[in-house]
Amino acid sequence: MEETNMDDCEHNRESEVAPALIAVHPTQKSVAVAVGSNLRVYNLQEGCSVSLVDDSGVHMHKDSIRAIRYGAEGKLFVSAGDDKLVKIWVTDSWRCISSVSSEKRVTAVAISNDGRFVSFADKFGVIYAVEIEGSHENQSLPNKKAVPILAHYCSIITSLEFSPDGQYIISADRDFKIRVSVFPEKPSDGAHEIQSFCLGHSEFVSCLAFICSQDSQQWYLLSGGGDSTVRLWDFTCGSLLDTCHVGETGLLQSKEGIDDRLLAVTDLCATPGGSLIAVALQSLAGVMLLSCNLSAKSLHVARVVPIPGETFIPTSLAAASSSNQLWMVMGASSLCTSDSAPLARVKVLNGFCESNQDSVEQEARVLEDKDLPGSEQLLQTLQGSSFIEKDALSAAAEAVKRAMCNLLIKKQYPSENREFRKRGRNDKRVDKKK
Structure with a gap:
């Protein structure tokens, strides 16, 4: 009976709620939302939903x-998850040209800026690479086998990025580390050369983003984590340039429903020049905007933008490099609309662009549904329904808080459960017949 109960407990842990995700084409030709096992794409240029092939x-x-993830040029799109599949799509026709199998569940993906490599990480902390050769617009790729290139010792990879010049691959994990590795010319040889470690977070690192100085054309790294901080790095040497304690700002003190224990940074998105950074916090109904001065190597909070009229806690942020709009989504795989479609809610912040502080206060505003490109049809496609009841939104907000917490915070097991888990581990099984 004891083992049966533990089996049930393990099953519940494996059935974790997955937060909704959003990605935008670099030139805003299309926008994609993933919630549960559903992948939804809307063609913003033609004003219609996309049929995936x-x-x-x-x-x-x-x-x-x-x-x-979209590739830097928008030609490729990658989706991956708990079914241990990494699917590579071409965005001209939205055909899946390859499904790469992973040994474990996938937690993060990245595409090199030249579109030559797709990299992904699994729940055991192993990072793999797949090379994409030649033109793939009209034909499927031959079966590809991913090669392991590096690993974070049994630590879940939370974010994965190629540096814009393709020289490095940056990986962040649940054990507070950011590793900058030299990406090898031959991935099959492994990425053994470590350029630097960016160490300073006191809780899990949840997200990474690159920003570029318009004056020096030098790239910098941004990171967000469970310690309620956004940090600015010179990633080539691992130097911490500045830390913004977003959970301690007085702008949050007047917000109702804010739990100080649940202020992990869950996602961030920056304008191309890096002067403005959007931050999603685990229990904040809205989005926080940070101002970044790369000349002074400084970060500070500019404004908290609430979402009027409803409880909206973003689980993912995205923006096109050629647009002044920030796309946000809230949702969880455990909740469904009245027609049984997984629930998601999409919002757009207008005025997300390189600007000074005065214009940030005036320009950044959340668009009403009727003002969105594609309006009702876009919402029908990406949300699963053009209208979502307030009760469902409130339930989604609570599910989102739990999902983001369970996704990254390390689980603590009672001592009796630890022994049970060890007996079930594949690397610890002993053949009793021997």
């Missing part, structure tokens, strides 16, 4: 999607 031999995703 899967020629890879493995039909669509069968479990929660944990990572989505």
Whole structure:
């Protein structure tokens, strides 16, 4: 009976709620939302929903999607998740040209800026690379086998990025580390050369982003984490340039429903020049805007933008490099609309652009649904329904808080459960017949 109860407990842990994700084409040709196993794409240029075509031999995703990403040029799109599949799509036709199998559930993906490599990480902290060769617009790729290039010793990878010049691959994990590795010319040889470690977070690192100084054309790294901080790094040498304690700002003190224990940074998104940074916090109904001065190497809070009329806690942020709009989504795989579609809620912040502090106060505003590009049809496609009841939104907000907490905070097991878990580990099983 004891083992049965533990089995139930393990099953519940494996059935974690997956937060909704959003990604935007670099030139805002399309926008994609993933919630649960559903991948939804809307063509902003043509004003219509996109029908996905899967020629890879493995039909669509069968479990929660944990990572989505457009390539730097927007030609490729990658989705991956709990079904241990990494799907590579071409965005001209939205055909899946390859499904790469992972040994474990996938937690993060990245595409090199030249579109040559797709990299992904699994829950055991192993990072793999797949090379994409030649033109893939009209044909499926041959079956690809991913090669392991590096690993974070049994620590879940939370974010993965290629440096803009393709020289490095940056990986962040649940054990507070950011590793900058030299990306090898031959991934099959492994990425053994470590350029630097960016160490300073006191809790899990949840997200990474690059920003570029318009004066010096030098790239810098931003990171957010469970310690309620956003940090600015010179990643080539691992130097911490500034820390912004977003959870301690007085702008949050007047916000109702804010739990000081739940102020982890869950996502961040920066304008191309890096002067403005949007930050999603685990229990903040809205989005926080930071101002970044790369000349002075400083970060500070500019404004908290609330979402009027409803409880909206973003789980993912995205923006096109050619637009002044920030796309936000809230949702969780455990909640569904009245027609059983997984629930998501999409919002857009207008005025997200390189600017001075005065214009930030005046320009940044959340668009009403009727003012969104595509309006009702866009919402129908990305949300699963153009209208979501307030009760469902409130339930989603609570589910989102739990989901983001369970996703990254390390689980603590009672001593009796630890022994049970050890007996079930594949690397600890002993053949009793021997």
